[in-house]
Amino acid sequence: xxxxxxxxxxxxxxxxxxxxxxxxxxxxxxxxxxxxxxxxxxxxxxxxxxxxxxxxxxxxxxxxxxxxxxxxxxxxxxxxxxxxxxxxxxxxxxxxxxxxxxxxxxxxxxxxxxxxxxxxxxxxxxxxxxxxxxxxxxxxxxxxxxxxxxxxxxxxxxxxxxxxxxxxxxxxxxxxxxxxxxxxxxxxxxxxxxxxxxxxxxxxxxxxxxxxxxxxxxxxxxxxxxxxxxxxxxxxxxxxxxxxxxxxxxxxxxxxxxxxxxxxxxxxxxxxxxxxxxxxxxxxxxxxxxxxxxxxxxxxxxxxxxx
Amino acid sequence: xxxxxxxxxxxxxxxxxxxxxxxxxxxxxxxxxxxxxxxxxxxxxxxxxxxxxxxxxxxxxxxxxxxxxxxxxxxxxxxxxxxxxxxxxxxxxxxxxxxxxxxxxxxxxxxxxxxxxxxxxxxxxxxxxxxxxxxxxxxxxxxxxxxxxxxxxxxxxxxxxxxxxxxxxxxxxxxxxxxxxxxxxxxxxxxxxxxxxxxxxxxxxxxxxxxxxxxxxxxxxxxxxxxxxxxxxxxxxxxxxxxxxxxxxxxxxxxxxxxxxxxxxxxxxxxxxxxxxxxxxxxxxxxxxxxxxxxxxxxxxxxxxxx
Numbered sequence: 001x002x003x004x005x006x007x008x009x010x011x012x013x014x015x016x017x018x019x020x021x022x023x024x025x026x027x028x029x030x031x032x033x034x035x036x037x038x039x040x041x042x043x044x045x046x047x048x049x050x051x052x053x054x055x056x057x058x059x060x061x062x063x064x065x066x067x068x069x070x071x072x073x074x075x076x077x078x079x080x081x082x083x084x085x086x087x088x089x090x091x092x093x094x095x096x097x098x099x100x101x102x103x104x105x106x107x108x109x110x111x112x113x114x115x116x117x118x119x120x121x122x123x124x125x126x127x128x129x130x131x132x133x134x135x136x137x138x139x140x141x142x143x144x145x146x147x148x149x150x151x152x153x154x155x156x157x158x159x160x161x162x163x164x165x166x167x168x169x170x171x172x173x174x175x176x177x178x179x180x181x182x183x184x185x186x187x188x189x190x191x192x193x194x195x196x197x198x199x200x201x202x203x204x205x206x207x208x209x210x211x212x213x214x215x216x217x218x219x220x221x222x223x224x225x226x227x228x229x230x231x232x233x234x235x236x237x238x239x240x241x242x243x244x245x246x247x248x249x250x251x252x253x254x255x256x257x258x259x260x261x262x263x264x265x266x267x268x269x270x271x272x273x274x275x276x277x278x279x280x281x282x283x284x285x286x287x288x289x290x291x292x293x294x295x296x297x298x299x300x301x302x303x304x305x306x307x
Numbered sequence: 308x309x310x311x312x313x314x315x316x317x318x319x320x321x322x323x324x325x326x327x328x329x330x331x332x333x334x335x336x337x338x339x340x341x342x343x344x345x346x347x348x349x350x351x352x353x354x355x356x357x358x359x360x361x362x363x364x365x366x367x368x369x370x371x372x373x374x375x376x377x378x379x380x381x382x383x384x385x386x387x388x389x390x391x392x393x394x395x396x397x398x399x400x401x402x403x404x405x406x407x408x409x410x411x412x413x414x415x416x417x418x419x420x421x422x423x424x425x426x427x428x429x430x431x432x433x434x435x436x437x438x439x440x441x442x443x444x445x446x447x448x449x450x451x452x453x454x455x456x457x458x459x460x461x462x463x464x465x466x467x468x469x470x471x472x473x474x475x476x477x478x479x480x481x482x483x484x485x486x487x488x489x490x491x492x493x494x495x496x497x498x499x500x501x502x503x504x505x506x507x508x509x510x511x512x513x514x515x516x517x518x519x520x521x522x523x524x525x526x527x528x529x530x531x532x533x534x535x536x537x538x539x540x541x542x543x544x545x546x547x548x549x550x551x552x553x554x555x556x557x558x559x560x561x562x563x564x565x566x567x568x569x570x571x572x573x574x575x576x577x578x579x580x581x582x583x584x585x586x587x588x589x590x591x592x593x594x595x596x597x598x599x600x601x602x603x604x605x606x607x608x609x610x611x612x613x614x
Contacts, residue, residue, distance in 0.1 A: 019441040070407060074400045093381045096403060097440045100377060100410065104433035107414050111430050116421030123418050126411035133404045134326040 003049075004036045007058035011105050022086045022098040026065050029081045032305075034194070034298075035060040035165040041298065042169030042183045045291040049173065052113035056168040059110040059122060064161060066102035067129050069095055074133065075220060082211035118168055125164040132156030140221035143231055143238040147271075150225050154195040155188065162191030175289050182286050183295075189279035190299060196272035197306040199224035200265055203256050215252040225271060229264035237262075269306075276303055310356075311343045314365035318412050329393045329405040333372050336388045339612075341501070341605075342367040342472040348605065349476030349490045352598040356480070359420035363475040366417040366429060371468060373409035374436050376402055381440065382527060389518035417475075425475055432471040439463030447528035450538055450545040454578075457532050461502040462495065469498030482596050489593050490602075496586035497606060503579035504613040506531035507572055510563050522559040532578060536571035544569075576613075583610055 012024040036057035043053045071077070072085035073095045079085065087095035103126065110122055135153045139145055166187030170180040201210055202217045203226055217224050221241065231237055237258045240251065247255070259265065279299050283292055319331040343364035350360045378384070379392035380402045386392065394402035410433065417429055442460045446452055473494030477487040508517050509524045510533055524531050528548065538544055544565045547558065554562070566572065586606050590599055 015438060017441065017445055019438060066407075070403055074403055092399075093444050094441065096377055096381055096406075097437045097444075099403075099407075100373075100440070101434060101437035103407065103410060104430050104437055107426060108430035108434055111423055111427035114423030116418055116423065116426075119414060119423075119426045120418035123411055123415035127408060127415055130404045130408035130411055131322060131326060133407070134324065134401065137400050137404075138324055 001033065001037065001040065003054045004033070004040070004057045004061070007054060007109065008061060011058070011062065011102075011109070014105075015101075018090055018094050019098060019101055022069075022090045022094050023101060025083070025089070026069055026086060026098065026102070029083050031061075031065075031081065033061060035064055035161060038162060038165040038187060038190075038298065039169040041291050041294050042166040042175075042187075043173035043291075044170075044175050044289045046289055047173070052115065052118075052172040053169055055109050055112045056118060056122075056172055057165075059106045060161065060165040060168065062102050062106035062109060063122065063126060063129070066099045066106065067133070069102065070099040071133065073099070074137070075216070077216070079211065079213065113172055115172060118172060121164050121167060121171075125160050128156040128160050132158075136222060139223060141241065142223060143241055145223045145228060147225060147228055150223070150228055151192065154192055158195040159188045159191030162187040162194065170290075176287065179286050179290055182282050183290065185282045186279045186295065189275045189282065190302060193272040193275035193279070194302050196225050196268055196275070197302065200226055200268055200272070200306065203227075203259055204265060215256055218252050218255050219247055224268075226259055226264045226268040229267045230259040230262040233262040233264060234258060272306070273303070308340065308344065308347065310361045311340070311347070311364045311368070314361060314416065315368060318365070318369065318409075318416070321412075322408075325397055325401050326405060326408055329376075329397045329401050330408060332390070332396070333376055333393060333405065333409070336390050338368075338372075338388065340368060341609075342371055342468060345469060345472040345494060345497075345605065346476040348598050348601050349473040349482075349494075350480035350598075351477075351482050351596040353596055354480065359422065359425075359479040360476055362416050362419045363425060363429075363479055364472075366413045367468065367472040367475065369409050369413035369416060370429065370433060370436070373406045373413065374440070376409065377406040378440065380406070381444070382523070384523070386518065386520060420479055422479060425479060428471050428474060428478075432467050435463040435467050439465075443529060446530060448548065449530060450548055452530045452535060454532060454535055457530070457535055458499065461499055465502040465505075466495045466498030469501065470494040477597075483594065486593050486597055489589050490597065492589045493586045493602065496582045496589065497609060500579040500582035500586070501609050503532050503575055503582070504609065507533055507575055507579070507613065510534075510566055511572060522563055525559050525562050526554055531575075533566055533571045533575040536574045537566040537569040540569040540571060541565060579613070580610070 008027050012027040039053060039057035039060055040049060043049050069086050072080055073087040073092055077085050078088040086098050110119055132153055135156060163184040167180050167184040170183045199217065202214065205214060207214050237255060240255055276299050283295055315334050319334040346360060346364035346367055347356060350356050376393050379387055380394040380399055384392050385395040393405050417426055439460055442463060470491045474487050474491040477490045506524065509521065512521060514521050544562065547562055583606050587603065590602055593599065
């Protein structure tokens with residue numbers, strides 16, 4: 001991870017002016033670095049990690065950061081990890097450019113591997129990310145949304161990048177196709193669980209710990225799994241969500257209380273734990289080149305983060 | 308070019324919903340397709356055009372389109388080629404996502420060549436494009452800007468993508484390094500001329516023909532070469548530009564009249580013609596694999612477009 005951080009520092013330090021400052025502020029804001037960690041841990045454990053895997057790990061984080069910066073523009077978010085977002089601190093224009101810069105740097109980083117399949121995978125994933133953003137906005141306030149549509153959106157928005165992060169590590173360290181496919185499936189299930197837990201935290205998390213304002217999804221009309229389950233149990237929540245326009249703080253608090261009283265949080269939690277179990281199951285099919293113990297630990301840490 | 312259009316149609320047709328619609332509206336809005344044309348014309352003329360060159364040609368146009376869509380967000384532009392911009396017609400959120408989609412698709416397209424050097428070149432160019440956007444905004448209303456700073460910005464914003472478009476055609480069709488470098492230099496000089504002519508048209512063009520509102524640069528405080536020359540000849544123009552905040556229509560018209568009266572348009576035109584001459588000069592150093600006649604014609608057409 002030190003080598004990955006070093007790459008990110010190079011990228012952040014490459015420019016003077018507001019672009020460099022905004023990129024540095026984004027890259028140094030902490031963040032869990034889950035995606036690059038997965039890339040490294042999915043490399044063949046029987047040999048030193050190749051340089052290409054380091055570049056790929058940095059690329060997954062850069063792509064992730066690019067989407068965060070752009071998401072904050074579109075959501076008009078003011079805080080991210082307890083700090084001002086680029087959009088809020090530097091303005092929309094710099095935020096759009098910073099997102100583009102990070103996206104382009106992700107490909108510049110990956111291109112250094114010289115591996116066409118790796119670039120093809122990450123670019124397909126980036127296409128899906130932009131599709132996921134649009135899905136999320138088009139599906140806002142749509143209380144008829146089912147869990148299948150939710151899953152599709154989460155794959156585009158989150159899980160496919162987890163899957164790609166894992167596959168890149170396997171691919172660029174020369175693990176065979178069976179392991180590549182298994183690790184990609186592991187990453188996808190882990191990513192789904194990660195997103196569901198994230199959506200639960202938006203309803204029940206501690207703001208001081210998450211660094212995000214509670215109820216952001218409710219306010220934006222983003223229909224998440226706990227909300228879908230709550231609407232199944234208590235259809236009268238629907239009209240409150242669609243009251244039209246932005247909900248005020250009292251209305252958001254009322255929706256959150258309704259969701260929590262419906263038992264939907266527990267049901268969503270079970271769905272996430274099911275994805276974690278699926279991630280573990282597929283790990284068991286991997287060959288001896290795969291770092292099973294540490295990947296198991298990552299799966300546990302996704303659960304612990306929520307607990 | 309038919310094969311390139313077919314690739315762009317595939318990209319535009321890949322999604323339903325507002326993302327697909329916005330992408331289609333962008334890709335079908337006409338456009339001169341100068342960049343993909345350069346890629347094709349820079350391929351080795353002694354053999355059929357390889358598939359990789361077609362993909363690269365489509366990629367250069369997709370990257371260009373991505374920057375247009377994002378630029379229109381940042382400039383709050385309402386019209387592009389006589390049509391509503393994505394930002395104006397579909398909203399900022401869809402425009403940011405559409406730009407990201409086109410950018411990601413550019414790399415997906417180029418990744419199909421399997422050529423790491425090609426991807427590295429385009430991603431470096433994309434990094435420069437985002438830097439160019441920020442430079443343009445940071446340098447707005449800076450009347451001390453000289454022609455060197457202007458040139459640096461034009462390289463990032465325009466000329467480097469022209470250079471990359473040319474080099475990709477040469478590289479992916481197997482022309483030797485000397486030709487690759489010469490064609491890249493040809494593209495850079497052509498791109499600089501293209502940008503200078505574009506900047507002149509903003510001051511003296513026919514709105515019905517350009518599809519853009521005249522004086523857009525003046526209104527945004529973008530200090531272009533004709534303006535730099537005008538400020539050298541008539542320093543009293545400076546305070547008018549920096550009047551603070553958005554200039555009204557009468558103030559813009561007064562600045563335009565001042566620039567035209569200063570002789571700066573002719574001087575900028577001579578600089579652009581100098582770049583065209585430089586592009587022609589470097590063509591003469593190329594080997595017999597290079598499509599000299601048609602590349603000469605492209606250089607002439609850049610001049611004709613302005614005339």
